[in-house]
Amino acid sequence: VxxxxxxxxxxxxxxxxxxxxxxxxxxxxxxxxxVHSTWRPHAQRLLFATVLLRDRRA
Incomplete structure (x- = not known):
């Protein structure tokens, strides 16, 4: 159908x-x-809400 x-x-x-x-x-x-261009901004906002930076020496 x-x-x-x-x-x-x-x-x-x-x-x-x-x-x-x-x-x-x-x-x-x-x-x-x-999935859909209208979903992209909200999904990306959630994806990149937290940025994790690591020390290369660690």
């Missing part, structure tokens, strides 16, 4: 809430950022 585009649209607010639940899963967020 084929769905029309209008039937398969997920409201952005719901998509963003789903992405928020994936905040500790970088691989899942990365995959979601590729």
């Amino acid at each position: 084929e769905m029309s585009t209008a039937q398969s649209v997920l409201p952005l607010e719901i998509a963003y809430r789903i992405l928020d639940f994936l905040h500790d899963s970088p691989h899942a967020l990365w995959a979601c950022s590729l």
Whole structure:
């Protein structure tokens, strides 16, 4: 059964809430950022919210 585009649209607010639940899963967020261009900014914001810098000497 084929769905029309209008039937398969997920409201952005719901998509963003789903992405928020994936905040500790970088691989899942990365995959979601590729799903739809409107998801990308929110997924990337979550992906890069914390930057870890390491000392090369350690």
